Amino acid sequence: MLLLFVKLCIIIETAALGAAKKFRGNKMKNVIVGQSGGPTSVINSSLLGVFKTAKDRGADTVYGMVHGIKGLLDGDIVDLSARIKNDLDMDLLKRTPSSFLGSCRYKLPDIKGNEDTYDKIFAILKKLEIYAFFYIGGNDSMDTIMRLTDYAEKIKSPIKFIGVPKTIDNDLAVTDHTPGYGSAAKYIATTTKEIIRDGLVYDYPVVSVVEVMGRNAGWLTAACALAKGEDCEGVDLIYLPEVTFDVDKFVKDVGKLLKEERSVVIAVSEGVKVADGRYVCELSDHVDYVDAFGHKQLAGTARYLAGKVAEKYGVKTRAIELSSLQRCAAHIQARIDVTEAFNCGGAGVKAAFEGKSGKVITLKRVSEDPYMCITEEADVHLIANVEKKVPREWITDDGTNVKPELVHYILPLIQAEITPLWINGLPRHIRLHANSLKK
């Protein structure tokens, strides 16, 4: 009788295992995920979305590439389960700025003539028994997914390649917006409100120039427009890189405002250019340094313009660069952004487990009011290397402000909050390698 019971148990258990296997697509799956390009406040929520959804859907090992595809090539790979161990780790991961796995700006070479690089990658993936490969990044990083997809097709590899979007710049094609943008916009708008209040503290004229990130697209700078409301005067002038900048007209416009207002606040993108194509900061005679990639350090636009105003009108000016805090101020996250970032990661896993490849997860706004967004999938070839700018019709004709349509577009993306886990007075984070990345 006891024996029969044990046998029955074994039968039931086997049946259950079979069901699980079926749920898991009939065989065990390892997946790998990497982060690439500049970080956002919520890039780790997308990582969590990939990790948790893959585990929930029956993946065996979720590997992480340390410093993206470059780390993969160098064999720098971790088992994420050993690093994200429990619910607390997951909640810390959501709130941790910078890319948990580290990032890279490495772009894969053309397939033609570089087959050895691709063969090496696919050999590593095969050895790790990888079913699907996820890459969280912007339009440069989607180039990696596109090339790997193309090579997989060429060599008839069954590995699935899926892109998960992120960028504070919001310059990705097809998707309504990108995870990371909402939190950056919330940080920028919050800070701008504070700067506007601060600018009114004294009884003499002050001109504040706030410099916002965005080399080619003005989405981030446009977020300064959100400051205006029942309790705030808002910024006076907003300059996006989509419109050619005219220094003389700028100085005149500020002069007009100074006749009416005590405190003038201006938002300007680091990427604004004059008619001959030079960046405004390049007009300064002060030579700033050039970074390791040959990118000219653009910081200095606000300083240059503040100097012009001080020179012309003799008023107090302030140049405020929001700097890298725009991409790492995780103490201000938009909850909607955290959720959408997680969902994009999770939807990526769902797509791969349904057998899809060569896709980038996108967000589609299915309702304006109330705001509702769902995930979709787009062909990576439509997204890689394409840059989405602010439509000219969302900028005022004179190019010194944005239209209500743009505010209406951004506002839902900064909604709701997620509280930092404050420990001993500071937000708690989680690290991949405690103390080993730095002595």
Added chain:
Amino acid sequence: MLLLFVKLCIIIETAALGAAKKFRGNKMKNVIVGQSGGPTSVINSSLLGVFKTAKDRGADTVYGMVHGIKGLLDGDIVDLSARIKNDLDMDLLKRTPSSFLGSCRYKLPDIKGNEDTYDKIFAILKKLEIYAFFYIGGNDSMDTIMRLTDYAEKIKSPIKFIGVPKTIDNDLAVTDHTPGYGSAAKYIATTTKEIIRDGLVYDYPVVSVVEVMGRNAGWLTAACALAKGEDCEGVDLIYLPEVTFDVDKFVKDVGKLLKEERSVVIAVSEGVKVADGRYVCELSDHVDYVDAFGHKQLAGTARYLAGKVAEKYGVKTRAIELSSLQRCAAHIQARIDVTEAFNCGGAGVKAAFEGKSGKVITLKRVSEDPYMCITEEADVHLIANVEKKVPREWITDDGTNVKPELVHYILPLIQAEITPLWINGLPRHIRLHANSLKK
């Protein structure tokens, strides 16, 4: 019988009124309050402490000087009850950055030879039937309280003058610390943690130089040391203005770190000076502008030092100026700081209503562990125009970091949080004049 009952009621009511009058010091009192110098995140909590405590203790009208003593002289005075109407207004006031009443940097002239100015002030105060005058400010503003106290004594005026301390710089004498410092330190430490994580995102060397406010005292820059902890590597080098800066040694020290670490993070005060007394930012050949007060714009120290490092080692560098956000980032307030700021305002009223004058409210740390602080009163002559620097023994011998004693001193001051009132995705503020300060 009914008549007797009514009579009895009248007697009881009269007695109650008498008790209330006694509680209010036997006669009606008007008070006036102003804010002066640079704002802090909690300067409006001190304003609320004065307003609410004065009303609770029976003051009739609480007047506010708009733009401090300068506004008083110009007749720019408001009745605060008309502006702070209910509990919601009070909670918004606590969370609003910048000085609600506006501020000034106006210093009263010497009494001798300028009696007309003082007579004018006292005439205005007499006309408003002012019992007590409260001034929320730093050591410059306490000079105003000192002079008014001295003049009141000279002309035998019964008006009480009380100083309520504030400054993010924490450079006030006698008091353990100043309201405003804790929240600024919390903002600086939080931001520094985020910058440290962000600096480790790539796999190549990066040197980040974070520039912190503080012309003569290094208290704010020292707050960067709080970033170090179980989850954070901390900053590598900290330079306060209390120690003479050596550019060559700095470059060498960074070089040593670059041999061991991928990401080097440095905190430097805007006020660091080299041996010949020049500010480090003055070493640059780039001429920044001079503000309306003839103060040289010091912003540029981080940029100068980052340039030196880039030049020498060819690594990627970042110069990050925390700028005026240090004094206005009200979205990060330390609750302990908000409470102490309120209490200092309230204790000022209590002192005045007890008949005291010529006092500044100070904070005394009565217990280290657990941290406990009480308010006391100090003679204004001991505080006005005196600057408290970081003790040399709290800085390491080589002047490149702070000692644990300094961290131990700051840590209790950044504890606990107060959540912004998030409305439509942004922190809500309250304004004195809706839309009238700016068209």
